[in-house]
Amino acid sequence: MTRQRIVITGIGLVTSLGDGAEANWAAMSDPAGAPVLDTTTCAPFALHPVPPLPLDAQIPRKGDQRQMEPWQRLGTYAAGLALDDAGARDLVADMHLIVAAGGGERDLALDEAIVGELAGMPAEAAGPILNERLANGLRPTLFLAQLSNLMAGNISIVHGVTGSSRTFMGEEQAGADALRIAAARLGEGSGRIALVGGAFIATRWDLLIFYGPGGNLMQGDWAPISARGEHGGIALGGMAGFLVLETEAHAEARGARVLAHLDGVATDTARRRAPGESEAALAALWQRLAPMRAEGPLAVISGTTGAGAAHAEERGFLDTIGADAIRTPASRIGHGVEATFFVHVALAALALQRGALPAPLDPADTGDVVPAAVLVTGMGQWRGESLALLSGAAS
Template identity: 30%
Template sequence: MTGPRVVVTGVGPVTPIGIGRHDFWHAQLKGVSGIRTITRFDATGLPVRIVGEVDLPPGLAPGRREELTTDRSTHLALAATRLALDDAGLDLTALDRDRVGVVIGTGAGGASSWERNARLLQTDGPGRIGARSVVMSMANAPAANVAIAHGITGPSTSVATACASGAEALIVASQMIVSGEADVVLAGGAEAPITELIVAGFARVGALSTRNAEPGRAGRPFDADRDGFVLGEGAAVLVLESQDHARSRGAEVLAALEGYGRTSDAHHVAGPHPEGAGAARAIRRALRSAGWAPSDVSYVNAHGTGTRYNDDAEAKALHAALGDAAAHVPVSATKSMTGHALGAAGAVEAVASVLALWYGTVPPTLNLDSPDPAIGLDVVGAEPRPAELRAVLSDSFAFGGHNVVLAFGA
């Protein structure tokens, strides 16, 4: 990318396997599964009864008023932001907050608030729905509430490109910095889709794993016995800064966002292009943007949902874009542990990619008992793999054919 170099100085993951940089990273190394039986509602009548749920600790959980006036997606975004700011050692009160931005991606927005108020409308009438039903449910609520909570008066926006939203938020944030619009941007994704309607909807199209009796073994990207993804919730916010700004305050730099690629399949609203054509173009664009050759890539954090079609298409895309190097680059899938947090997934996986660079280790992929021979990739299985990592790709592909690939450098 041209212009100021964009660096990552703090991360705030809020996931089913760990909350905060250290807990999230060590849970990955241990191969912890965050998948369990649904507790948010009675799922007895559903064909799928397993998800990845987040338990916010008391210090990060919303207060009573916040709980009643904001959606759970906002609660997760606010928690992730606090963690990211602490991790970056960033005191916003010491900055010109006109020069600070916020970009939070989401796929489903305030889904639980919409669903709850729709039920109240049907059962009790319009006089019983919440007065804040609209502002709790709108997709920009997490970004707006982060800005309000921290007095951020620079650009604040939201991104909604389904499962690519969290990754695309980082691109929008980097563009704010490169253009000179901001020095610091809090960017990532937040999603709280554990609702009866969303679980039932994904189950209805056969996208979800039905391993209800063994939740920890349900997420199995690239395994020959995969049967669908596991829905999850969560958030992740990264602190992005211009390199000069980070240096001026003596910040620890975890990684650099060296480039990115974005394309559209223009193929199908739900299914990926069967040959991964759009995804391959996004990977190539990310490489060009970063100034890398395929042989430079030292790790790929895959989109890796665990559905038959998505894993196949992603593997084909990697082979098409990386050529001979594809068979030798370590690949792993965070969703095997966290589940698929839709609009937050790309941000969570960006954190995983940054930490892999920082700690020099490729995290594992759970449940890779029988690697699918058709994939043809070096998927890292149950044990983490120490490695000298310099150039990492993070893939995010979404319903609607949105393809986003981030390139992080050491």
């Protein structure tokens, strides 16, 4: 079976720095750029908030907006940006969709009221009251707003994407594998155009109660990753990244603007029981992708989260590949878990299209080249190693 080349023809990008690819590129290209932080909503955590969005532009029906909470709205909004960017609105009926998802927002006030009433009671006494409080307190629509697969469901409803719909779960790795499998399906001729992406809202106590005990969140005042000390730390960042992928032949036939080639995506999960396993996993993935590398300068968009041990392993790997430049977005926009890999691949595509790299995003970022190829690394905070290799449209 001859594998077809895959191109990226549309980007939907939202981060704390702005709404849309243009705004983000401008902010990241500014050598004096600074992160946008929210240090009050979930104090003491310093988090990167998502900017206010003109939701009506992408989710015109208020009824649809009401059926969602911020996480699903953000993803549905960014998916629309990607469709517009690709000029692919009329292709949605047969477009395939893979979303990498976490879960939607809980009703925090209800949670706190129930916990306040019942935490001190014996379990036998608390059980019946819990049922009553939930039955009377939960909004039916909140279940749907929380369901992981309903971000994809809403993208189908709002934007009409109906070729197929799949939702991957599993934190960082879900994003990388969604991209890998979407590209592989197109490559083998199973469909010609796909939409992939994810979204993450950082300013959520119902996520901090989960990520906090992971032991990897940044403590204390914000600092760029290279200044977070040996233990490192993750500053969670709200973001969304959606990509329109097509076979090169399909994009050419419809005269679509090609942002970049997606030459390969490779993923694995090391068990990380001993130092060096993660670095070795990345090195093995690079062995698979390196033969596809376009000639010329190689830049890296680093997917380090900032978490200490994983950060060191990723830097160890980068030391071995002879990259001409490295950029570390998490130092500017934070870590967006399921959305991160898509956002970083979007940045790589923009760099190739514009023939430039963002300004250094971390004091330890090096080099400045017109990239011919960009390698995106992905490092799960617990598990997951991933690489994506891109090259310019002309290559």
